[in-house]
Amino acid sequence: MMREKQTECLCCGICCQKGGPALHGQDLALVRGGQLPLGDLITIRRGELAYNPLSDRIEPVLAELVKIRGTGQDWCCCYYDPASKGCSIYGSRPVACGVLKCWQPEETLALVGQDLLRRLDILEEGDLLRPLVQEHERLCSCPDMRAVEKNLIDPTENVLRSLETQVNTDLAFRDRMVREFNLSLTEELFLFGRPLFQLLQPFGVAVSESPQGLRLTIRKKNSPPPTGGRVRVGGAFAR
Numbered sequence: 001m002m003r004e005k006q007t008e009c010l011c012c013g014i015c016c017q018k019g020g021p022a023l024h025g026q027d028l029a030l031v032r033g034g035q036l037p038l039g040d041l042i043t044i045r046r047g048e049l050a051y052n053p054l055s056d057r058i059e060p061v062l063a064e065l066v067k068i069r070g071t072g073q074d075w076c077c078c079y080y081d082p083a084s085k086g087c088s089i090y091g092s093r094p095v096a097c098g099v100l101k102c103w104q105p106e107e108t109l110a111l112v113g114q115d116l117l118r119r120l121d122i123l124e125e126g127d128l129l130r131p132l133v134q135e136h137e138r139l140c141s142c143p144d145m146r147a148v149e150k151n152l153i154d155p156t157e158n159v160l161r162s163l164e165t166q167v168n169t170d171l172a173f174r175d176r177m178v179r180e181f182n183l184s185l186t187e188e189l190f191l192f193g194r195p196l197f198q199l200l201q202p203f204g205v206a207v208s209e210s211p212q213g214l215r216l217t218i219r220k221k222n223s224p225p226p227t228g229g230r231v232r233v234g235g236a237f238a239r
């Protein structure tokens with residue numbers, strides 16, 4: 001039986017459950033106006049792997065983007081209300097949500113990668129947090145995670161120890177900034193993106209704490225990632 005062609009939104013909420021949108025220039029007024037607080041945003045840094053709708057592939061991000069964060073461990077948009085299957089900020093939703101028509105994606109595809117908001121567009125000149133973002137990028141820029149993934153297929157000890165140094169530099173910086181500026185975990189994820197050790201875990205890297213800092217090892221094939229207890233997410237701890 002042939003299915004009827006979709007011509008309007010069915011309000012199923014699947015697009016919102018797949019993840020919040022990236023922000024564009026037009027959305028800056030929403031951030032500055034407080035409808036989209038910094039704690040509800042997360043930065044995806046250049047080099048991180050993300051789905052590219054234009055190529056339909058997971059690829060390293062070529063330019064930083066800021067998007068609405070997910071809920072807990074999930075990418076489902078934090079403004080999605082499962083009870084009503086609706087958007088809790090509908091009147092103030094970002095431009096990418098306003099143009100989204102899953103049955104007719106041309107407008108959405110035309111927006112991909114265009115006029116993206118970056119952290120330094122969002123933080124005003126003179127904001128004390130701007131230098132933190134710049135210093136973190138100088139000390140701990142995100143590597144090309146596709147290249148890292150390849151290096152981790154059969155890594156030498158040098159590769160692991162070098163990554164371990166980068167992981168611990170990143171964490172030490174976050175720990176210091178969280179303490180000095182009393183940052184929440186969500187603010188940290190906007191300012192510095194996700195910590196490197198977290199980005200490594202899908203590649204079979206196991207992380208354990210040692211007196212010298214985090215220690216990286218390669219998980220044995222078929223062994224699941226460690227679960228339970230407190231999981232270190234960034235400079236802060238979260239369950």
Ligand code: SF4
Binds near residue numbers: 016102103
């Ligand atoms: S745009 Fe598509 S996926 Fe999103 S709510 Fe409407 S029908 Fe569902």
Ligand code: SF4
Binds near residue numbers: 078093
């Ligand atoms: S902001 Fe609203 S419309 Fe956009 S993804 Fe989130 S819940 Fe959906």
